[in-house]
Amino acid sequence: MNVRRLRRGVTPYPPLLRAIPDPPLALWVRGDADPELLARRSVAIVGARACSSYGRSVARTLGRELAGAGLVVVSGMARGIDAEAHRGALDVGGITIAVLGCGIDRDYPAAHRDLAGRIVEDGLIVSEYEAGVEPAPWRFPARNRIIAGLCAATVVVEARERSGALITADFALEDGREVMVVPGEITSAVSAGSNALLRLGATPVTAAADVLEAYGIELIGEPVAALEGLVGTVLAKVSEQPASIDELARTLAVAPGEVAAALIELELVGRVSEGDGVYRASMTR
Known part of the structure; x- marks a missing residue:
């Protein structure tokens, strides 16, 4: 297991993360990839763990198309939307980064051990917690600031009211980053939080091109x-x-x-x- 510690203020600590109000004093990094990968243009894709089949499909498609266009896909390796975003990036041989809410030596949840193995082949797993730190409920909202802090934009696919994905979106807004949202069914509880973000003025996402436009990238597909x-x-x-x-x-x-x-x-x-x-x-x- 190739684990390194990046200290704040010392290269290659990611500059976007250093710019947030409360950056970690150190970042633990697992994987063989160069830690400078953390400074590449990245997009966060987050959402509900208990998501709909539509949400899973959209998250995987976005992960695939955004990674295929050259962006690094960042998420939290949780069940549901997070995992599908990672898998979508991996589908096209793209780069993806997972941010943990526990020690850098843990694959959490354990069911995603194989996914973690695929991520670190070309990407990275990161955490502000050293090896041996157990998962705890309060650690996951804290890790969401890192997900948002690594990226110029955060895309929310599905989110319930008071969900972790909304916490990530709040951090992105505090950091002065773009928040983008996939519209959901108005009768679905799993989209209540994300649709509320749209009412507050978040940028709607109806295609990967909407996200890429924010990065100045044109997506060219087969007619x-x-x-x-x-x-x-x-x-x-x-x-x-x-x-x-x-x-x-x-x-x-x-x-x-x-x-x-x-x-x-x-x-x-x-x-x-x-x-x-x-x-x-x-x-x-």
Whole structure:
């Protein structure tokens, strides 16, 4: 386990983090990557642990597309939105950083040990806590200031009222950073906090391009028109309305196996994602 300690005020302590009101005196870093990775252009993607299938799909798509455009994806390795954001970045061989609310030697939650192993292959795991420090409820709000502090912008995918993701957004606002929000269903409790941020003036995110615009990056994707035949037809249908394989087969009067093959092709090029058996178009526009 390659663990290093970065002291505040000494390079390569990340400059954006040093600029927040209460930066950690030291930052513990795990992974073989150069700690200067912490100074690269980064975006935080955060949200609910108990998220919807839609939230998981959006978080993974954003992680994939933002990392694919060259941003470092930062999150907290928690269940739900955080984990999907990390996985999305890893899907395209991108770089992702996980910030822990416990000692640097812990993979928390333990169920994400494999995910942690994938993150440190090219990215980093960081914590302000040395090895041996146990997780505690009060440590996680404190670590959220680091997530926000490492990034120029924080994207909230889904958040309940009084959630940890809202704490991260508050830290970002205090730091003078951009807060962006994926609109959620108005009847869903899991989106109550994120929709409240929109009412307060947060920037809405309806595509990865909205986030990249804040960084001066243009996302160039393959035109939808370039996808012909059944693949193009299936993409058009799931762009109108998320659907299962059986629903698409009935609507298009095509065998389910042919629909499944088209969806696999679309997944491989990042045009659709699946959650709980429902397929959705990616957020690229």
